[in-house]
Amino acid sequence: MEVESTASGTPTKLLHLTGVTAGYGAGLILKGVDLAVTKGEIVCLIGPNGAGKSTVLKTVSGLLRNAGGSVVFDGADIGKLSSRERLHRGIVHVPQERSLFPTMTVWENVVMGAFILSNQGLVRQRAEEVAEIFPIVAKRRSAAAGSLSGGEQKQVELARSLMLDPALILLDEPSIGLDPKSRTSVFASIASLARDGRTVLLVEQNARSGLAVAHMAAVLEAGRVALTGTGQSLLEDPEVARLYLGASAQGPAAALATR
Amino acid sequence: MKLAITRAGLIRAGVFFLILILVPVVGGPGWLLNTLIFTIMYAALSSSWNLLGGYAGYPSLGHVAFFGIGAYATAIIFTGSVYGGYAPFFVLPLIGIAVALFSIPIGWVSMRTRADVFAIVTITLLFITQTLAFNLKNFTGGAQGKSVAPAPFDVSTYDWPFYYAMLILLAIAMGISLYFRRSKIGLSLATVRADEDKAHGVGVRVTAVKLIAFAVSAGLVAMVGGVWAYYVGFIYPQFAVDPLITIGMVLMAFLGGRGTLWGPVLGAFILVPAQEYFAQAFGASELYLLAYAAVFLVIMLFLPRGILPSISERLKRRRASAAGAARDSANAAPTAIPTSEVKAVR
Structure with missing residues (x-):
């Protein structure tokens, strides 16, 4: 079917x-x-x-x-x-379990979403765009991802999934x-x-x-x-x-x- | 994650190496150069170990196997007195590359395990290598040991070539360490250490970076072993593949702060002179090992993550509280990639 x-x-x-x-x-x-x-x-x-x-x-x-x-x-x-x-x-996969790197900052985690890209200018530009869609990224930018609540982490994960323009x-x-x-x-x-x-x-x-x-x-x-x-x-x-x-x-x- | 090379960092490295370069020229008591050779040797070993044990989070306890292989390679190539001179130093890069390539399958197999199981698997590597050194008598001379071609250097400056060779190897190990930190390799290794499954998820070539760290680390350690063999002139299985050397490089990295550039160097510059001092103070007994362990325990008790990460964490906390800044403490050391999370073995 x-x-x-x-x-x-x-x-x-x-x-x-x-x-x-x-x-x-x-x-x-x-x-x-x-x-x-x-x-x-x-x-x-x-x-x-x-x-x-x-x-x-x-x-x-x-x-x-x-x-x-x-x-x-x-x-x-x-x-x-x-x-x-x-x-x-x-194709970007956001798994069920927490997938952020807890000791890295929110911003570093978002940038990690574009790990496979080599154009750093593009990566930075995407991250800024993503931060506009997901305010938590800008707000908690330099906080360790592990210090965020579960809901906040999920928002950051969604933000990260957009980094490759999937x-x-x-x-x-x-x-x-x-x-x-x-x-x-x-x-x-x-x-x-x-x-x-x-x-x-x-x-x-x-x-x-x-x-x-x-x-x-x-x-x-x-x-x-x-x-x-x-x-x-x-x-x-x-x-x-x-x-x-x-x-x-x-x-x-x-x-x-x-x- | 990438760290810029700061002016302060450049000055620090410049001063450090300049002083070490000048020591033989300026001179000093006879024991100084000898002690420094071993201190720099351990700094180079620990920095090399740190590429795998610190950055990748794979705490190898078998790295002295590669040290021994490098030592025996030098002893086998430059056996008797046919060669000598500076030739053993120039052959080192070849030994390093050969051992790095040789270590890839070993790394590939052993790094299918993680954390404590990996540590145990690598210990077996140590004992296998030592057993082979004892038993492959045609190559290694077995328990009778093997002599290396005597170095024909002038008595007054005899130590200099070995000293500078060790210093160059330390510079190379630290240079690679810095390169790792500033490149995608370092970022990949940081994610591997945090969680290999998550690293896969963002497209990190997990197996490849692990093998790079393993091979580079093993090759460097082998080169240090080669210089050591030429320096001591006569090698035995129990000293070339000595568990104490493995423990030394691991302890120094833990003490100074693993996953940092300067931590292993600092650890070596504390522990090697301490060990030499205790060995002298307690005479020929093995008591110095107890004192050595006590120093280590005291520091680990008060600075559990190693000296550099603990200090920079404290500095950062003080700065943060002074500025009244928002809580941001979990991300500790700016110079260190945190190594706290130990991943469960699967």
Whole structure:
């Protein structure tokens, strides 16, 4: 099954997974994942623990190689490329766990996002731009990243992910472990990424908030895509609501209110 | 992360090396030059160790193996009295490069482990090398030892070539250390030391920079070993591959501050003269080792991160509190890349 493109009818699939299998050691976690991400959209992947959501992101960013199937990005099969080569192509992965270097300053961490670039002038210019989008970067510029709160660190991580002017941002559970207020601001940041035309593949345990910001969404179950649709349609789907939203289907207003 | 070469830094280095260059010319008591040769030797060893143990965060306890390999390489090439003269010094770069290349597979295997496991794996390297030195009798002379071609230098200035050779090696080790700090290699190593997975995530070539640090460090140590062998003239497995040399270079870097440019040098200039003094004061007994350990323990108790990082942290804190500046303390030493986080072994 495949996520259909938007109603525009001219699909520009930036990322296309077909029958992707992958796993660690003996067992396969992904058992044939079909998924497509259209340029400029936020696609949200939801599903129970262990379904393979994070693994999907890892096969896209190259932290894990797919055992079978194909990972096509911008028209080319990238399945054999290293994570560094995929970074060069503009795929940036923001992992679930804290990924800032705690003893480096906020600014150094942001600059590290462009580690693979050699043009220091460009790097500095990007960092200044990013600091405008994420005020925390300018405000806590020379503080050690480890001294920031979890929510602040996540904002810095999002800021850092923009340093390569990425074609695709992979966000793994950005709201995990955050208080409600920080969560709201993280989702606000993700929504603003979409307004800027960024393409985002988002994995979110907090399904209601994730679906609310997503254009398209897919439900991953036991290593396969079980259901796809627009974020809105999944929010309203009674089955999805029962399984993943922890309540009966509610309107978007309710969804927004509870996030 | 990159550090500019400041005027103060240049002056500091200039004064340091100028004084050391002038010492033999100015002269002094007979023991001075001999003690300085070993002090500078340990400063060079510790600075070289620091490239891997300090910047990359891989605390090798087997580096004396490369010291011994360099020493035996010199002894094997310049055996008997056919060669001699300055030739052993000119062959050193070749020994350094050969040992650096030879060390790459060793580094590749051993650096699949981290932290304490890495330390233990490298200790085995030490004992394997020592065992080989004892047993490959055709090459090393085994326990009978091996003589190096005698150096045909004038008695009054006999120590000078060795002294300056050690000094040049120290300058090279510190130069590479400075280059590491100012380049992407240093930045890569800092991320590797902090967290290799995170380093991967931002596109650091983790394996490559680790191997560069390992090979450069091993090659430098081997060159120092070569000068040492020529200086002492006769080498034995238990002295060329002596665990005390490994411990010395590690302790000096810890004492002065690992991951800093001057820390290993400072550590050597404190510990080597202290060791010599205690050895003399306590005579032929091994008591001096206890005194040596006591000095180290006292300093580590009061300056646990090493002298330079602790001092600059204190200075910074004082400056920060004087300015009433916002809290910014976790990022300690401006001259040091913090080494506090030890990554769990996987």
